[in-house]
Amino acid sequence: MKITEKITKAIDFFYVKPLRGVLPLQTFRYAVCGGCNLVLNWLVYALLYDVVLGFDYLNLGIVYVSRHIAALCITFPITLLTGYWLQSRISFSGSPLSDRVSGARYLVTTIGSLAINYLCLKLFVELCGIHAPIAQVVTSLITVVYSYLLQKHWTFRGA
Numbered sequence: 001m002k003i004t005e006k007i008t009k010a011i012d013f014f015y016v017k018p019l020r021g022v023l024p025l026q027t028f029r030y031a032v033c034g035g036c037n038l039v040l041n042w043l044v045y046a047l048l049y050d051v052v053l054g055f056d057y058l059n060l061g062i063v064y065v066s067r068h069i070a071a072l073c074i075t076f077p078i079t080l081l082t083g084y085w086l087q088s089r090i091s092f093s094g095s096p097l098s099d100r101v102s103g104a105r106y107l108v109t110t111i112g113s114l115a116i117n118y119l120c121l122k123l124f125v126e127l128c129g130i131h132a133p134i135a136q137v138v139t140s141l142i143t144v145v146y147s148y149l150l151q152k153h154w155t156f157r158g159a
Contacts, residue, residue, distance in 0.1 A: 068132035092156030
């Protein structure tokens, strides 16, 4: 049995009667896969911000990068890859689009999420003074709605 089949069976095991009447299976799978990727994002971001990155600002010569933005930039490619794999293989496995097309669309959608993330982190951390890992959690919750709608209706259209 493939790993995708094992993951799908594990997720579907929790798709119990009360949820069946309220939530379509695809939406449930999306929520579980997206939720797991989101938690991974939060953990990696917090680890980078609080433990690994030991600077307040990094001088790149032409621009200074704050620690919370550096953590975002490092976390992005990790969760981009894990998120695409989970969504394309589990949540939207029935999409008729090729991996090349859906992958390119996923990248565009995720860059939009990154822009929202960046702007919200700047607002919450630098203007509102919220601790960066907490601001990242709030920001992620904002981007979830954006991501789901674009992935369902554009990235993996037809799934």
